[in-house]
Amino acid sequence: MKAVARPRNSPQSETLLLAKQDFQAFLDQLWQGGYRVVGPTIAQQAIVYDEIRRVEDLPRGWTDEQSGGQYRLTRRDDEAWFGFVVGPHSPKRYFFPPQVAVTQADRTSNGWQFSEVPDQEPPYALLGVRACELAAIAVQDRTFINEQYVDPIYRRRRERALIVAVNCTQAASTCFCTSMNTGPRCTQGFDLALTELPDSFTVEVGSERGADVLSSLPVTRAAPGSLLAAEAARQQAVDQITKGLDTKDIRDLLLSNLEHPRWDEVATRCLSCTNCTMVCPTCFCSSVKEVSDLTGDHVQREREWDTCFNWDFSYMNGGIVRNQIRSRYRQWLTHKLASWIDQFGVSGCVGCGRCITWCPVAIDLTEEVAAIRENPA
Amino acid sequence: MSVQASSAMVDNPWLAQSVEVATVTPELPGVATYHLRFRDAGLNERYRFRPGQFNMLYLPGVGEIAISLSAANEMSGTWDHTIRVAGNVTRTLAGLGVGGELALRGPYGTSWPLDECTGADVILVAGGIGLAPLRPAIHACFTQRKRFGRTTLLYGARSPDMLLYRRDYDVWADRGLNVSATVDRFQPGWSGDVGVVPLLVDRLRPLTPANSVMFLCGPEVMMRYTVRSALERGLRRDQIWVSLERNMQCAVGLCGHCQLGPAFVCKDGPVFRYDKIERYLNVEGL
Ligand SMILES: Cc1cc2nc3c(=O)[nH]c(=O)nc-3n(C[C@H](O)[C@H](O)[C@H](O)COP(=O)(O)OP(=O)(O)OC[C@H]3O[C@@H](n4cnc5c(N)ncnc54)[C@H](O)[C@@H]3O)c2cc1C
Numbered sequence: 008m009k010a011v012a013r014p015r016n017s018p019q020s021e022t023l024l025l026a027k028q029d030f031q032a033f034l035d036q037l038w039q040g041g042y043r044v045v046g047p048t049i050a051q052q053a054i055v056y057d058e059i060r061r062v063e064d065l066p067r068g069w070t071d072e073q074s075g076g077q078y079r080l081t082r083r084d085d086e087a088w089f090g091f092v093v094g095p096h097s098p099k100r101y102f103f104p105p106q107v108a109v110t111q112a113d114r115t116s117n118g119w120q121f122s123e124v125p126d127q128e129p130p131y132a133l134l135g136v137r138a139c140e141l142a143a144i145a146v147q148d149r150t151f152i153n154e155q156y157v158d159p160i161y162r163r164r165r166e167r168a169l170i171v172a173v174n175c176t177q178a179a180s181t182c183f184c185t186s187m188n189t190g191p192r193c194t195q196g197f198d199l200a201l202t203e204l205p206d207s208f209t210v211e212v213g214s215e216r217g218a219d220v221l222s223s224l225p226v227t228r229a230a231p232g233s234l235l236a237a238e239a240a241r242q243q244a245v246d247q248i249t250k251g252l253d254t255k256d257i258r259d260l261l262l263s264n265l266e267h268p269r270w271d272e273v274a275t276r277c278l279s280c281t282n283c284t285m286v287c288p289t290c291f292c293s294s295v296k297e298v299s300d301l302t303g304d305h306v307q308r309e310r311e312w313d314t315c316f317n318w319d320f321s322y323m324n325g326g327i328v329r330n331q332i333r334s335r336y337r338q339w340l341t342h343k344l345a346s347w348i349d350q351f352g353v354s355g356c357v358g359c360g361r362c363i364t365w366c367p368v369a370i371d372l373t374e375e376v377a378a379i380r381e382n383p384a
Numbered sequence: 385m386s387v388q389a390s391s392a393m394v395d396n397p398w399l400a401q402s403v404e405v406a407t408v409t410p411e412l413p414g415v416a417t418y419h420l421r422f423r424d425a426g427l428n429e430r431y432r433f434r435p436g437q438f439n440m441l442y443l444p445g446v447g448e449i450a451i452s453l454s455a456a457n458e459m460s461g462t463w464d465h466t467i468r469v470a471g472n473v474t475r476t477l478a479g480l481g482v483g484g485e486l487a488l489r490g491p492y493g494t495s496w497p498l499d500e501c502t503g504a505d506v507i508l509v510a511g512g513i514g515l516a517p518l519r520p521a522i523h524a525c526f527t528q529r530k531r532f533g534r535t536t537l538l539y540g541a542r543s544p545d546m547l548l549y550r551r552d553y554d555v556w557a558d559r560g561l562n563v564s565a566t567v568d569r570f571q572p573g574w575s576g577d578v579g580v581v582p583l584l585v586d587r588l589r590p591l592t593p594a595n596s597v598m599f600l601c602g603p604e605v606m607m608r609y610t611v612r613s614a615l616e617r618g619l620r621r622d623q624i625w626v627s628l629e630r631n632m633q634c635a636v637g638l639c640g641h642c643q644l645g646p647a648f649v650c651k652d653g654p655v656f657r658y659d660k661i662e663r664y665l666n667v668e669g670l
Pocket residue numbers: 322323324325438447448449450451452453465466467468469470471472473474475513516517628629630631632633654
């Protein structure tokens with residue numbers, strides 16, 4: 008059970024090379040192997056995860072420009088396939104789906120029968136997973152698999168998945184993975200990790216499963232020139248990272264400042280719109296609702312993503328605990344960066360910057376922490 | 385003691401087991417005790433819980449709610465839950481009647497630390513429906529009478545006609561429990577105390593603080609003032625346990641709703657030693 012959280016790679020020391028002209032064969036191989044391949048594609052003016060059947064589905068020649076409250080797709084001056092950072096989606100939506108039936112009840116002549124809802128999803132091959140996303144998966148493994156109670160849907164999907172990571176070769180102004188020690192280099196938790204070059208990918212093999220997928224493809228051993236070029240491409244991402252979060256004693260800093268005036272101040276800006284939690288690759292909150300068919304004889308319990316920014320999230324008959332935006336923002340930030348550490352032994356933040364980009368009023372958690380650090384209670 | 389009800393409950397924490405309402409004991413206006421029995425007789429035999437734990441009760445098409453076990457009823461072979469009608473699910477449950485079907489998963493959460501209290505004077509303090517999760521602890525005091533020193537129940541309700549399990553107080557007293565009740569509002573015929581629960585703590589005699597433990601369940605404000613009185617009487621923070629309530633969708637630490645600081649009330653609680661949760665409990669709106 009614990010195996011999943013452990014880095015799955017027993018890295019094969021040799022780095023391989025896969026020509027771009029063979030990438031379609033790689034995709035075909037995955038589909039034929041029974042995987043449902045999902046990866047980056049363009050929809051609604053953003054790069055999102057969806058099915059990838061052909062290389063044409065990838066956002067070739069596009070990039071994303073991101074800053075606080077801003078996301079824009081623009082043309083690149085080359086034809087890079089993975090020449091962008093991260094979009095509003097993350098792999099989270101496949102292991103912990105936005106909506107899924109957890110149990111069902113059927114009225115029979117013998118009374119109600121309660122049962123599991125078999126999960127029919129084929130195994131996923133997740134393509135284009137970034138280092139921060141690998142880290143986010145490891146964070147969610149702790150929540151859904153490694154604690155006393157295991158979520159069966161998450162575990163099944165997680166254990167069957169193939170993860171094809173792609174190293175970042177650029178960073179956005181919102182990225183701070185270097186502060187969180189999660190990136191930009193993919194070092195663990197993948198089956199295969201690619202680095203994009205103009206005509207090929209270098210490929211690191213992280214597991215048996217990854218090696219198996221490659222077995223029938225015309226991969227070669229990467230020549231020193233390719234290795235150097237890949238290293239240089241990856242270094243560009245490191246060099247472009249400007250944002251930072253000082254994580255020193257961050258748990259104690261936040262938990263000893265629960266009445267800091269900054270919470271009042273941020274509450275005047277935060278709209279409690281929930282965007283930050285919806286795009287965050289580690290947020291795991293959910294609610295369950297009843298969905299009946301017309302006869303009422305078949306009922307499903309459907310679990311949906313929920314968020315601590317919804318006003319009724321803390322509803323109890325007799326009152327709402329977090330009735331103020333101040334309370335709700337404080338909950339999000341202190342959970343993410345402080346109490347997560349008590350609960351799961353890691354930070355709930357991997358430094359992907361999504362919550363900064365997708366906040367309509369450009370609230371930046373690194374600035375909120377810095378403000379408290381500057382003037383602690 | 386922490387035997388799980390069935391392996392199915394462990395494998396898929398979302399899956400509930402079929403139970404039926406064997407009988408209903410009306411308690412107060414809007415409050416009744418539902419005596420539930422698993423339809424699977426083997427499961428009904430195997431089921432165990434510890435005082436202070438709760439179950440998730442599920443009504444298909446209506447919803448699922450957290451309810452404490454209020455007794456293991458050996459006479460009727462049922463698992464008892466005392467429930468106040470509050471809204472949608474509790475109202476529908478109240479309308480089910482004997483033979484009504486629902487589903488149950490559990491037990492969940494931490495329990496009153498009776499095992500750690502050998503030799504201590506046990507002071508149980510409850511407000512309103514908060515007496516329900518303490519009742520199994522009262523029963524444990526009787527079955528393990530020799531284990532504990534003096535046992536006391538301090539109980540408060542809004543008015544005399546809202547005193548839960550009132551028919552039992554004499555029996556409890558006969559079995560060695562010192563019962564004191566107080567009400568907020570006087571009604572004719574009431575000869576007991578009028579006033580809030582912390583007053584009972586202020587007046588409690590005899591009291592040997594160093595050798596006492598206190599288990600508390602009621603509205604949060606009531607618990608806050610009761611703790612204050614208890615501290616003034618010389619109890620230490622680590623001699624007091626409180627049972628908390630939060631919105632719960634899963635009861636197994638997966639849905640995120642019940643968080644209070646680092647604690648998941650569903651699995652780190654609902655029963656907390658006061659010194660471990662005080663820091664968060666006393667922050668408004670956390
Ligand atoms: C650990 C625990 C033990 C409890 N034990 C008892 C008990 O022994 N007896 C009793 O009468 N009540 C108990 N409660 C409170 C009981 O869960 C609520 O009164 C009940 O959920 C109200 O549901 P409703 O649908 O009737 O009300 P509504 O107001 O319609 O509530 C809608 C939904 O909100 C959620 N909800 C509402 N109130 C609460 C609440 N207080 N706590 C958690 N979720 C809530 C539930 O999902 C509920 O279905 C307990 C709560 C907790 C957390």
